[in-house]
Amino acid sequence: MKFPLPLLRRHVVGLACALALTSSFAQAQDKPPLKLVVGFPPGGALDTLARAMAEQLRTSTGDTVVVENRPGAATRLAIDSVKRAPADGRTVLLGSSAPFVLFPMTYKRLDYDVDRDFLPVAHLVDVPTVISTAGGSPFQTIAQYTAWVRGQPGRGNVGLTNLGGALHFSILALGKAIGTPLTPVPYKGGAPLVTDLVGGHVPLATDALASQLELHRAGKVRILAVSGSGRNRALPDVPTLKESGIDAFAHANAWYGAFVPSGTPKATVLALEKAFMAAVQQPQVQSQLQRAGLDPTGLDAAAAARKLREEREFWRPIVEASGFKNED
Template sequence: MTTTIFRRPAAAWLVFLLVALGVFTLPVSAQTPASAAGVPLRLVVGFAPGGALDMLARAVAEQLRAGGEGQVLVENKPGASSRISIDYVRTSQANGRTVLLSSNAPLILFPMTYRSLSYDVDRDFIPVAHLVEVPTVVSTGADQPFRSLPDYITWLRAHPAQANVGLTSLGGALHFAVIGMGRELGLPLTPIPYKGGAPLVTDLVGGQVPLSTDALASQLELHRSGKVRILAVSGLTRNAALPEVPTVHEAGIKAFDHANAAYGAYVPTGTPPEVVRKLEAALIAAMRTPQVKEAMSRAGMGATGLPGKDLRRILDDERRFWRPIVQASGFRSED
């Protein structure tokens, strides 16, 4: 339909009358929100496909589509320890159609460790929903000679030049856990960052890196199939998905006691409150469906589905916990 620019008041009244009578309608962008206008909902993930966060995004996308959300896309934007994805969402239109799915570390720990960041968490983002709790693991390739964490420690003392530990980002909780474990052992463990869980596992299985630490969800099925050997889990209690696997703490190492992660959803500041509320409700509903809860449980994650106010409180609590640890480490990232 060709758009005509009416210059007279009478013509404007005519347009109003014709719309009211249903003779024609205004362009969809002028009468409906972005969701009704067919704008896809984009769930942005800062890692390559195949990792725990990507797995979560795809499970949520499927439920949002089933719930009538329309077109929902998962966009993987790996690189710079997930900062590329964060900046992409930060500069996107604040209409609720571009959503960042992120672990807490880039939003809590990175501001404490990076000399310069393009984003400020409190200024640039609105927490929408807390989605899952994510246990983490210490693992190795199935062909490595050690079969337990104490075995690895013994092996490492005999091969100190092979002290590399793969992980998916620097400046996060697992990074500080690796540094802490090295200090407890008196060995200079070297964290090696990867662009996601999938490339990390590729090198782990291939023997290019002898040890890794990542989300349990990224490695659980590979452990079950015998390609990866999970040596220990984080936290103070064994994980229900792997009751036979001890905690790192059981090996006498405390560095992984607080190394569990969590994933949440965020939108750019300026997103209208009613849009945030609708998105929050949709995400919480998706996380509470039996399908998503079962999928998360199978992957070793725990679905939460908590509102944005709880996510904000958790972020504040984590800041208070990690700040003295980060300051004591003296670590500053330059990457």
Template sequence: MNKRSFLCSLAVSTIALAPGMSSPALAQNDTIKIIVGYPAGGILDALARAVAEEYRKTSNGQAYVENKPGASTMMAATEVARAKPDGRTILLSHSMPFTSYPYTYAKLNYSPDDLTPVANLANVPIVISTGSVQPYKTIQAYLTAAKADPALGAVGLAGLGGPTHFGVLQMSKHQNVKLEPASYSGGPQLVNDEMGGHVPLGVDAAGAQMELYRAGKIRFLGLAGTQPVSFLPGVKTLHEQGIEGFENVKIWYGAYVPKGTPPETIARLEKSFIAIAQNAGLRKNFEKLGLELTGESAASMKDLLEKENKIWGPIIRESGFKAN
């Protein structure tokens, strides 16, 4: 089964719970709505629908997913921040609305403090990759080539303003190589240019590139962060290879509820969501898509958000980058 088919199969299981369809279950008081700031069909949407389906099976409640794309996921964050704090409206998001956007956007329609962590659900392994047409087979070889030829300094990214963007700037600084982030509208466009040799290096989620990597059309030169990835044996982190700049780059998905949600409600959701993310079968399925399910507590999320703000706040300010 290919990636598109697998994503579709995950989505089908929750079609009966989609908003707008007549179902008495949706009127029950224990129904939750999971809001995702991306269109249907992507990896975060698939995760949300899998969580909704497992919640329905294991929690004696109902759940459905609402896609609310727009404004770099801020429309979704804003809607949940303004929702009634009863635990029935949940945001599923990466951490950027809390750790990057407050520094890159002049104005937000929500405050990060308006949302309360529930559970850390998944890590998104980030790879530094290049097309197999390129002569360099290691990150050190690429950096040596980029020092000799500044034209090789373009690094493709699926959007600016997040950890990968500032990781490139940090690597440029630490390695004393001029690297320029080049923004793409999405992962498919980026890997197409990598394969064609139009961009020398790219940084994106592993899941967006797994099939091409397995087919030998692109190379993985390293991983962001400091931990290996079980389903990418032999791919070392840049940190392990002695390259600084990407050791703090981490993208992960967590669940949030509006501020003021009763602690006992948060605790109930936390327990349920952690159990779902730790489901062995679900973990195995998502590994095929390049996603590591975690299942970690709200307390660990709060610590991680605080740590990321301390790391990225000064770096983003120093960069001077501002989002439109």
């Protein structure tokens, strides 16, 4: 049977389109999901960021994006899993700056090298930190806590999410400032930390504002002070520790960024950098993160690498002077 030429052309075009769609579908089926690995359980500040990023990236890229929580060993389990992942840009670590700045100075042995094994992709948010207690605790200010702990020998335990980070050394500095030794007590994440805080098992805690903001608003946790040099816009009525004349938490703020295994092709890193920066700059994402107590930044890989270098220079003499080494 012979087809008129126009009809034949339509058949050819239709067949070509069908083949193209079939090929695209096959490629999409073969493409692994974009995995965002987080070293803490669900419910904390970093998990909040990961889920906001995943939702936006699904929309902007059309990819399947999953969040994988791998808590344990002060986020080193998550770090190791990403280090061992294929360097194809499909596995991304969303991590705190501490394992890339302080852990190499404080751990006697690490299974990763921050410069050899990872590439920064983007600086995503700054993370204000807070000092908090249970809503029903006997003290409502840092001054009241200071008076209380001085009269309670051996009860200066302060909960935090890992040893060897900025908050650890800030707690030690706070103890010196108030003239009473404080003992950092590590937890596996923000959620188990606040469970013990609300339950009265630990009298004081320090963590990301994002992990405790809603509990503070609900009255279950009382935030006594915020870190940094100025009040946080989410908590304008809560003073900084510096307002109490204590500089111990001036450099306690962390930041969260995206990292991939070394060997990831440059073009892939650049594509991820663009996608993550665009995601965190979306108004709805910024609003979501700000409500959670995170400060969106969306800086490129070069800025993230520069901040890592600057923070290492600041903390190195402090860590060396402390003599602290983590045996874990």
